[in-house]
Amino acid sequence: MRNIFSKKKKGERERKMGTATVWWRVRGISVGVGSELRLSEARIRRRGISVSTRSSCCSSPLTLIVSSMPYEKELAAAKKAATLAARLCQKVQKALLQSDVHSKSDKSPVTVADYGSQALISFILERELPSEPFSIVAEEDSGDLRKESGQETLKRITELVNDTLASEGSNTFPSLTTDEVLAAIDNGKSEGGSVGKHWVLDPIDGTKGFVRGDQYAIALGLLHEGKVVLGVLACPNLPLASIGSNQQHSSNEVGCLFFAKVGDGTYMQALGGSTQTRVHVWDIDNPEQASLFESFEAAHSSHDLSGSIAEKLGVKAPPVRIDSQAKYGALSRGDGAIYLRFPHKGYREKIWDHAAGSIVVTEAGGIVTDAAGNPLDFSKGKFLDVDTGIIVTNQKLMPSLLRAVKEALNEKASSL
Numbered sequence: 121m122r123n124i125f126s127k128k129k130k131g132e133r134e135r136k137m138g139t140a141t142v143w144w145r146v147r148g149i150s151v152g153v154g155s156e157l158r159l160s161e162a163r164i165r166r167r168g169i170s171v172s173t174r175s176s177c178c179s180s181p182l183t184l185i186v187s188s189m190p191y192e193k194e195l196a197a198a199k200k201a202a203t204l205a206a207r208l209c210q211k212v213q214k215a216l217l218q219s220d221v222h223s224k225s226d227k228s229p230v231t232v233a234d235y236g237s238q239a240l241i242s243f244i245l246e247r248e249l250p251s252e253p254f255s256i257v258a259e260e261d262s263g264d265l266r267k268e269s270g271q272e273t274l275k276r277i278t279e280l281v282n283d284t285l286a287s288e289g290s291n292t293f294p295s296l297t298t299d300e301v302l303a304a305i306d307n308g309k310s311e312g313g314s315v316g317k318h319w320v321l322d323p324i325d326g327t328k329g330f331v332r333g334d335q336y337a338i339a340l341g342l343l344h345e346g347k348v349v350l351g352v353l354a355c356p357n358l359p360l361a362s363i364g365s366n367q368q369h370s371s372n373e374v375g376c377l378f379f380a381k382v383g384d385g386t387y388m389q390a391l392g393g394s395t396q397t398r399v400h401v402w403d404i405d406n407p408e409q410a411s412l413f414e415s416f417e418a419a420h421s422s423h424d425l426s427g428s429i430a431e432k433l434g435v436k437a438p439p440v441r442i443d444s445q446a447k448y449g450a451l452s453r454g455d456g457a458i459y460l461r462f463p464h465k466g467y468r469e470k471i472w473d474h475a476a477g478s479i480v481v482t483e484a485g486g487i488v489t490d491a492a493g494n495p496l497d498f499s500k501g502k503f504l505d506v507d508t509g510i511i512v513t514n515q516k517l518m519p520s521l522l523r524a525v526k527e528a529l530n531e532k533a534s535s536l
């Protein structure tokens with residue numbers, strides 16, 4: 121904790137309460153004392169800064185102590201959990217056996233690594249942050265693993281989780297039993313919402329990419345009072361070098377960890393590395409030079425619609441099609457400038473598919489909205505109520521992108 125207040129200019133600086141009080145400014149917000157403190161605190165907290173007060177008596181100046189490092193311990197725990205989960209996933213992907221892939225009731229694939237990643241992350245977060253009430257909204261549940269037919273799979277997941285915890289190289293973590301693994305997975309049943317803190321987890325985002333041997337991400341976000349305040353994206357197969365038309369980094373290394381905290385920018389480091397670099401979205405204003413990102417799976421997002429939008433914008437490069445929120449990561453460091461996602465009719469977007477990715481992009485200077493230009497609302501439980509699709513770009517391109525999206529959607533509607 122450190123005092124980061126600066127006094128306002130003389131004249132606006134002092135205000136009476138008892139015999140002495142002072143007005144201060146914190147990162148552009150006026151902060152008062154006494155009766156006005158409650159309101160100011162709320163405003164400050166919305167920006168993710170925590171406040172405490174110290175006052176000996178009303179005749180001495182009230183001192184506001186503002187922590188400039190909010191969510192620091194949550195970020196450290198989230199990075200640790202996502203990095204370990206990535207290790208578990210890499211091990212499984214290397215030797216993926218057919219028996220490790222199962223089909224859920226909605227026919228989408230789930231693997232031992234999805235379950236293992238969720239159990240591991242849930243267990244580590246709860247253990248690393250013992251003083252906080254623990255709530256996590258996550259994709260998987262243990263229903264199938266509790267059936268007779270799921271026992272072998274459950275054993276395999278428990279082994280994977282314990283091997284990964286042991287690979288930490290310390291005695292910090294005990295071995296988990298199968299029941300503890302089931303309980304850790306089922307922590308993820310929280311409904312989220314607009315009150316309090318909730319972790320939001322996609323243990324493997326892009327399971328189809330994972331099974332194919334391509335891109336996937338471990339995506340972990342934190343909601344506070346309905347807003348995403350922190351996000352970590354581990355992308356084990358994403359090169360450190362650019363994957364779009366904006367070739368700014370060069371490296372042969374693969375495996376990236378992106379992380380962002382509200383008001384603090386977005387950073388990238390090699391997975392398992394320690395040197396972090398601040399990243400920014402690509403600041404271009406000419407869409408002709410832009411790379412456009414979209415789902416690899418045509419069943420997840422309409423390639424026709426994004427093709428028509430790209431044509432209207434004059435985008436020259438072919439679309440970059442990759443799985444998962446790795447697209448948000450790549451955009452946050454400027455590999456490309458546009459991400460379009462238009463799921464087919466009837467599909468409902470979930471918060472875990474966008475929470476981490478959206479803050480990674482917005483803290484890097486980008487904008488994430490639905491197809492009508494509305495911000496995403498993460499406060500309504502596990503679903504996102506979006507209009508038609510999700511679009512992502514930089515500040516300069518957003519107005520022309522919104523126009524092109526509107527035109528393309530109108531054309532599509534009139535052709536039906």
Ligand SMILES: Nc1ncnc2c1ncn2[C@@H]1O[C@H](COP(=O)(O)O)[C@@H](O)[C@H]1OP(=O)(O)O
Pocket residue numbers: 228259322324325326327328329414415416417419420421442443444445463464467473
């Ligand atoms: N029919 C579908 N339409 C849209 N998205 C889907 C569909 N089925 C699964 N998804 C989810 O879309 C995301 C993948 O997006 P992308 O196609 O951009 O890689 C994943 O979160 C995936 O779930 P999962 O987390 O189970 O992999």
Ligand SMILES: [Mg+2]
Pocket residue numbers: 228229230259327
């Ligand atoms: Mg899934």
Ligand SMILES: [Mg+2]
Pocket residue numbers: 322324325326472473
């Ligand atoms: Mg997902």
Ligand SMILES: [Mg+2]
Pocket residue numbers: 234259322323324325326327
């Ligand atoms: Mg998933």
